[in-house]
Amino acid sequence: MTRRKPLPPAVVGRAFSTREALRLGATVKQLMSSDLDRPFHGARLPSGAGTVRDHCLALQSVTNHTSFISHSTAARLYGVPLPWRLQSDHTIHVTVERPHRAPQRPGVIGHSSTPGDGAPPWVDSRGLRISRAARMWLELASQLELVDLVIAGDYLLRGFRERDGRHAPFVTIPQLREAAAELADRRHAALIVRALELIRERVDSPYETRLRLIVHSAGFPDPVVNVPILDAAGEVIAQPDLRIPGYNVGLEYQGDGHRTDKSQWQRDVAPATKSRRTQRPCVARTRDWGGDPFDRHLLCPAPARHRLPRIRE
Numbered sequence: 249m250t251r252r253k254p255l256p257p258a259v260v261g262r263a264f265s266t267r268e269a270l271r272l273g274a275t276v277k278q279l280m281s282s283d284l285d286r287p288f289h290g291a292r293l294p295s296g297a298g299t300v301r302d303h304c305l306a307l308q309s310v311t312n313h314t315s316f317i318s319h320s321t322a323a324r325l326y327g328v329p330l331p332w333r334l335q336s337d338h339t340i341h342v343t344v345e346r347p348h349r350a351p352q353r354p355g356v357i358g359h360s361s362t363p364g365d366g367a368p369p370w371v372d373s374r375g376l377r378i379s380r381a382a383r384m385w386l387e388l389a390s391q392l393e394l395v396d397l398v399i400a401g402d403y404l405l406r407g408f409r410e411r412d413g414r415h416a417p418f419v420t421i422p423q424l425r426e427a428a429a430e431l432a433d434r435r436h437a438a439l440i441v442r443a444l445e446l447i448r449e450r451v452d453s454p455y456e457t458r459l460r461l462i463v464h465s466a467g468f469p470d471p472v473v474n475v476p477i478l479d480a481a482g483e484v485i486a487q488p489d490l491r492i493p494g495y496n497v498g499l500e501y502q503g504d505g506h507r508t509d510k511s512q513w514q515r516d517v518a519p520a521t522k523s524r525r526t527q528r529p530c531v532a533r534t535r536d537w538g539g540d541p542f543d544r545h546l547l548c549p550a551p552a553r554h555r556l557p558r559i560r561e
Contacts, residue, residue, distance in 0.1 A: 253278065263293050263305035288353055300324055300340075305376055307340055307356065314345035316370035316377035318359060319387045325378055326418060327408075328400045329454045334391060341387075343369075343379070364430075381419040382427035389436040394443060395461060399454045401447035421447065450474040455501045456489050469493045 254260070256272035266279050267290065285293040291306040304317045304325070317325065319341035320334040342351055343359040350358030361369065370377040379387060381404050388400055401424065407417035424447070428440050446464070450473045451457050463471050471490040477498070479485045488498030 259292075261294055263291065263297070263302060263309050265309040266290050266292060268309065288355070301376060303338075304340060304378075307342060307351075307353075308376060311342060311351055312344060312348050314348055314363075315342050315351070316368075316379060317341065318343040318379040318384065319357075320391050322379040322384045323388055323400065325373065325376075326381065326384065326404070328384075328388075328403050330400070331392070331396055382423045385419065385424060386427055386431060386434065386440060389440050389443070394439060394446075395458065397439065397443045398446045398461065399457045401443060402449075402451035402457045403454070405447060405449045406451055417449075421449070448473050452489065453501065459499060459501050460490055463490060463492065463499065468495070471499070 253275070255274055255278055256269065258272055259269050259274070266274075269279060269292065270276075279292060283295045285295050285297065287293055287303050287306045288310055290310045293302055293306050300321065304321065308315060308317070316322075317340065320330060320337065321339075321341040323330055324335065339355055339357055341357050341359065343361050344350060345363040346360050348360065350360045352358055367380075369380060369383050371380055378384070385397075385401055385404060389397055392400065404418040405421065407415045410416050421444075425444060428437075428444060434440075446461065448460070451460070452474065456473075460471050460473065469492060471492050474487060474489060475491065476484040476487045477491070486498065489501050490499040491497075492499070
């Protein structure tokens, strides 16, 4: 039995273009092997490598050097919470710099942009070029409505948790504002300006963002996000998800983890109990209401808010 000749070591176990493999000594027969997937014309992937990142790397292998993954595809790579219609979409968004033409391939939506004078519009993520966080958020304005764009912004400001427990933001508010100013003539500028007014730091989840926007739309003062409440001795007694300035109330969003994880429930309920002892009631907002999680909420209508007790901060 004749032993099959292996692929060149440089392309084993990763996405590659057929042009690269042939240049390294592979044969056409090897490139037609059943253990290689063909996600795009001229691209190959090891069979079973089916993640979004894998397919993006395959596409990058057959596009020009100015291309980078953008829009909702880049957002998925950042881990941005997106509506299901985008989260489940297998189409890849890719942007190239002019004068190159936007790619036109099955399963690909191509975009083009004018090159700038400063840093490239992309970052290198372990060999994959993806939109910088600020630019990606602006790109999402063409795909998202206001609430979902704010959710994406809150997530990017919160960032990822490092090994020491601290959060490292993907982007800052000044960086978002600077990027928006540089692209002030872009489409959806009004939506971007409105979202910039609403995004906040320290938000832990999309549902906290939605709850905060409900509070805001009901006419209350802008809620304070995840800031500790201190007692007379300066010790932390509670840290509600939201606290309404001037009103004696805190708001907590309690997801399904509070039902299934006893330790999480105890961590959040104990501070809420202490909060009540300081005459600052904490209202728990749960996700499971038997339908749309935001079709009802524990907030009074705008005229009734004036009946809530006000306190001095």
